[in-house]
Amino acid sequence: MTLPRSTREIHLASRPVGVPRPADFRMVEAALPELAEGDLMVRNLVMSVDPYMRGRMNDARSYVEPYALDAALDGGAVGEVLESRHPKVQAGDVVVHGTGWREHAVVSGSAVRVVDLALAPASAYLGVLGMPGLTAYVGLTRIASLAEGERVYVSGAAGAVGGVAGQLAHLLGASHVVGSAGSPAKVAMLVDELGFDAAFDYKGGPIGQRLAGYAPEGIDVYFDNVGGSHLEAALTHMRDFGRIAACGAISQYDLERPEPGPRNLALVVQRRLRLQGFIVTDHGDVFGEYAARAGAWLSEGRLRAPETVVHGLDRAVEAFLGLGRGENTGKMLVTLADPTGAVPLTLADAR
Numbered sequence: 386m387t388l389p390r391s392t393r394e395i396h397l398a399s400r401p402v403g404v405p406r407p408a409d410f411r412m413v414e415a416a417l418p419e420l421a422e423g424d425l426m427v428r429n430l431v432m433s434v435d436p437y438m439r440g441r442m443n444d445a446r447s448y449v450e451p452y453a454l455d456a457a458l459d460g461g462a463v464g465e466v467l468e469s470r471h472p473k474v475q476a477g478d479v480v481v482h483g484t485g486w487r488e489h490a491v492v493s494g495s496a497v498r499v500v501d502l503a504l505a506p507a508s509a510y511l512g513v514l515g516m517p518g519l520t521a522y523v524g525l526t527r528i529a530s531l532a533e534g535e536r537v538y539v540s541g542a543a544g545a546v547g548g549v550a551g552q553l554a555h556l557l558g559a560s561h562v563v564g565s566a567g568s569p570a571k572v573a574m575l576v577d578e579l580g581f582d583a584a585f586d587y588k589g590g591p592i593g594q595r596l597a598g599y600a601p602e603g604i605d606v607y608f609d610n611v612g613g614s615h616l617e618a619a620l621t622h623m624r625d626f627g628r629i630a631a632c633g634a635i636s637q638y639d640l641e642r643p644e645p646g647p648r649n650l651a652l653v654v655q656r657r658l659r660l661q662g663f664i665v666t667d668h669g670d671v672f673g674e675y676a677a678r679a680g681a682w683l684s685e686g687r688l689r690a691p692e693t694v695v696h697g698l699d700r701a702v703e704a705f706l707g708l709g710r711g712e713n714t715g716k717m718l719v720t721l722a723d724p725t726g727a728v729p730l731t732l733a734d735a736r
Contacts, residue, residue, distance in 0.1 A: 388426055388468055391416050393698055394457040394487035401442050403641045404709060409442070410702045415457070418491050423471050425480070425494050427464035429721045432485035433511040434705040435460060435545070439638045448664050458486040461516060463500065463507040465722075474499060481510050488698055488721055505683065512716035513549055513690035514679055520665040521550035521608075522675045524630035525557060528663045529606045533558030538600060538619055540564075541610030542584060543571035543691075545716035546632060550608045551581050552688055559606075563599045565592065565615065567711045574714060579689060593618035603627075611636045617647035623658055631662040639709055691715030 391414055398411040420426060438460060441452045452458055462485030466478045471494025474480065480497035484490035500510050512518065524546075525531045537554040541547040542564025554562045564575045564584040575584040583599040596604075596618050605627050607619040612634025619629065637644060653660060682688035693713040695704045701719045708717055 389417060389489050392487050392489035395701055396457055397442060397452045397454055400444055404639045405706060407702055417489060420468060420470050420491060423494050425466050425471060425474055425492050426468040427480065427482065427490050427492055428467055429462045429464040429485065429488055429490060431463050431507045431511065431718055431720045433461035434701065434708060434717050434719060436633060436635050436638065436708055438705065459483055460485040461511050463510050469494065479507065486701060508692055508718050509690055511718060512545055512692065513688060514676060516665060517545035517716060518549045518679055519672055519675050520546045520632060521553050523665055523668045523671060524608055524632050524663060525550060525553055527668060528630040528661050529628040531557050531559060531606050534560045535605035536561040536600060536602060537606045538563045538596065538604045539608040540615040541635060542566050542575055543714050544610060547610050548579055548691060548715050552579055555580055556682060556687060571714055593621050596622050608632060613637055613644055617649055620647055620649050620652045623656055625656045627656065627658050629658065629660040631660060692718055694718045694720055696720050
């Protein structure tokens with residue numbers, strides 16, 4: 386096999402102000418470095434776009450380094466190894482790694498995880514069996530300490546993390562799970578396909594009033610993916626000693642000026658609530674436990690993984706921008722090739 390000497394990759398051309406624009410990104414043909422001992426040449430099959438990437442486009446201190454200007458973006462990807470100089474990874478293996486946003490990558494063999502496409506499709510290792518799934522599990526178990534019989538509310542419930550969180554809540558013993566999403570179609574999907582007890586369109590009226598109608602006895606656990614008015618509404622309806630797992634605040638990411646915080650934070654004291662933010666990379670030690678449980682639930686048909694898929698690196702920016710507009714149902718993915726040739730994977734294109 387003739388190995389590629391260059392690849393296409395997407396660079397950050399300028400730092401977005403407010404909502405990102407296509408002009409903030411640039412497609413570049415870049416030379417691939419020679420493989421050193423321990424390196425792999427990988428052809429990417431599918432890559433992830435995620436809300437956290439928006440924060441990395443700002444030149445600001447955070448839990449992860451910001452993207453550099455005029456350099457390739459990165460993120461989760463699954464790829465086929467074309468050549469290996471690592472003793473534990475072979476050519477033909479399929480690996481999960483962190484060098485997405487490009488068609489080929491040279492990566493360290495110590496920074497990948499070999500996966501089996503006979504057990505699950507490549508896309509699953511970036512979604513329900515990857516970072517989003519683990520995030521949902523950590524938020525419910527380690528952060529919110531969900532107990533059997535408790536009531537749960539998940540915002541952004543039709544997204545990659547929220548959809549898994551709602552399903553896991555039931556699998557972990559919750560008695561009532563409510564989700565919010567941004568369209569009637571997504572609301573129907575939550576109830577009819579993912580097994581939420583109730584769901585509502587947050588655009589259909591005041592969130593607090595809508596939540597009260599679907600969780601009249603209040604909530605013990607709030608899994609927050611949205612922040613802002615969703616957090617304020619959840620605080621109003623928390624039961625005494627409730628817990629809030631603050632996973633994300635997507636409603637705030639594109640604001641040019643910070644929005645005032647919830648006006649009812651005094652309830653944290655009055656109701657003895659616990660509100661804790663978390664980053665999933667702090668909890669890598671629980672991945673094996675989660676993968677074993679989630680893999681069994683998937684094989685039993687008790688855990689589902691909706692996806693929105695676009696095809697080709699040329700549409701990766703479009704896919705990322707679509708996240709901010711709420712165009713995804715479940716995990717947003719970009720397919721690049723399949724293990725047998727440079728053609729798109731046979732996944733349904735949701736666009």
